[in-house]
Amino acid sequence: MSLSPRLAWLTGLVATLSLAAVVHILVVLTIPQNTSHSAYADVANFGPDRQFNLLPDVQPGAEPLPALDPAMKHAACRFTLDEGPVLFTASIPVPFWSIGLFNEAGEAVYSLNNRTSGSDILSMLLLTPEQLSIIRENPPEDLDELIVLEIPATNGFALLRAFVPHAHQSREVDTALSTAFCGSLS
Amino acid sequence: MNVAPKTPTSQVPLHSEASWYEPDMPAIIAPRRPTPIRSLFAVLLILFAGSLLGITSAYLMIERDRPFLSVTIGPWSAYPEAGTSEADPYSVAIYTRSARIPLASGEGLAISARTDSSGATLNPACDYRISGQTPTARLWTLTAADNHGRLVPTLAGRTFLTSRQILRKEDGSFEITAARAPRPGNWLPLGLPRASETGADGMATAGGIGSGLMFTFRLYDAPITTGSALDGAVMPLIERLSCS
Numbered sequence: 001m002s003l004s005p006r007l008a009w010l011t012g013l014v015a016t017l018s019l020a021a022v023v024h025i026l027v028v029l030t031i032p033q034n035t036s037h038s039a040y041a042d043v044a045n046f047g048p049d050r051q052f053n054l055l056p057d058v059q060p061g062a063e064p065l066p067a068l069d070p071a072m073k074h075a076a077c078r079f080t081l082d083e084g085p086v087l088f089t090a091s092i093p094v095p096f097w098s099i100g101l102f103n104e105a106g107e108a109v110y111s112l113n114n115r116t117s118g119s120d121i122l123s124m125l126l127l128t129p130e131q132l133s134i135i136r137e138n139p140p141e142d143l144d145e146l147i148v149l150e151i152p153a154t155n156g157f158a159l160l161r162a163f164v165p166h167a168h169q170s171r172e173v174d175t176a177l178s179t180a181f182c183g184s185l186s
Numbered sequence: 187m188n189v190a191p192k193t194p195t196s197q198v199p200l201h202s203e204a205s206w207y208e209p210d211m212p213a214i215i216a217p218r219r220p221t222p223i224r225s226l227f228a229v230l231l232i233l234f235a236g237s238l239l240g241i242t243s244a245y246l247m248i249e250r251d252r253p254f255l256s257v258t259i260g261p262w263s264a265y266p267e268a269g270t271s272e273a274d275p276y277s278v279a280i281y282t283r284s285a286r287i288p289l290a291s292g293e294g295l296a297i298s299a300r301t302d303s304s305g306a307t308l309n310p311a312c313d314y315r316i317s318g319q320t321p322t323a324r325l326w327t328l329t330a331a332d333n334h335g336r337l338v339p340t341l342a343g344r345t346f347l348t349s350r351q352i353l354r355k356e357d358g359s360f361e362i363t364a365a366r367a368p369r370p371g372n373w374l375p376l377g378l379p380r381a382s383e384t385g386a387d388g389m390a391t392a393g394g395i396g397s398g399l400m401f402t403f404r405l406y407d408a409p410i411t412t413g414s415a416l417d418g419a420v421m422p423l424i425e426r427l428s429c430s
Contacts, residue, residue, distance in 0.1 A: 061337070107271050
């Protein structure tokens with residue numbers, strides 16, 4: 001079968017554009033699977049899992065993670081719920097702090113700040129639906145005071161942000177962030 | 187000895203079985219000789235051009251660093267959906283590729299500008315006045331960074347201003363001057379050019395750290411973390427004052 005020259009050019013053009021569209025969509029959709037590093041992997045560089053690791057100050061040319069606020073100090077904790085529920089507690093004496101929970105893909109799962117947490121002290125328990133039913137049978141005494149969160153993901157990380165109002169409070173905030181607890185329910 | 191001139195092929199008498207080949211047939215139904223090499227090249231060319239076009243367009247969309255579902259207020263744009271499970275595939279690709287951690291909705295909202303209020307691209311060699319009001323927030327910070335959101339060293343050593351540091355007018359509005367050199371009042375220091383990279387126009391070469399300028403307001407504990415609430419919101423004006 002053969003086509004007239006004009007029709008052949010048109011077919012070629014349509015074929016090229018359709019192929020380009022398919023390739024474009026494939027490339028965009030497969031980028032998340034093919035990135036060499038993810039936020040979840042990068043957070044592991046700051047220390048062991050299941051504890052809050054203080055991130056270095058956000059300085060030009062030495063940003064611990066991209067697009068962090070230089071006015072804040074950060075601490076990150078990476079966890080897997082396979083190793084049991086994770087408890088977060090912190091008491092940070094600053095006008096503003098917030099915590100965000102992210103899954104392995106770096107999507108925000110849950111977040112709160114010091115106003116929405118209800119008190120100035122953070123106490124939050126993260127668990128899977130199965131772990132929740134186990135804990136319900138034999139609840140710890142302070143379960144009422146905890147924010148209990150069921151999340152479907154098992155791997156993830158928490159990023160704690162604390163605003164530093166003045167440079168002289170920097171050390172105080174550092175201490176508060178590094179004493180923040182992230183780990184197993186005792 | 188004289189060689190007789192070759193007879194043109196069209197005048198070669200047709201074989202008896204090829205008598206259906208009438209040279210005066212309409213071009214559209216006239217059979218053509220198969221050209222396998224040419225067809226092969228055409229197919230290869232289509233494959234190559236299509237892949238190249240697809241990959242290049244995807245690369246450009248991702249490198250542009252601007253997710254699709256944005257909410258814009260003048261020169262300011264926010265991506266409330268980026269970094270959540272509702273994000274569009276482009277912002278998912280952009281966020282995972284750069285491994286950046288978004289501000290979650292319970293924390294705050296980041297709003298960035300890459301142009302001034304007249305639409306001109308921001309240039310770190312110029313002075314800008316950022317004046318007006320921000321949407322309600324318990325705390326906000328204003329950061330100056332390069333095109334890709336990376337911080338650049340400044341004269342003052344700091345790269346940000348916060349709502350707790352600034353002087354306000356009686357009506358609660360503020361006026362910030364963004365410049366490389368110190369300014370009276372609310373001064374947002376801009377990144378200094380790197381000596382080795384500056385071109386003739388005073389701008390750092392494209393692509394390197396310090397190329398371009400982006401202002402980012404991070405509104406913490408703001409009621410407007412969802413797109414619809416941002417509709418009537420007011421953001422400050424950005425005016426170019428002078429360029430060095």
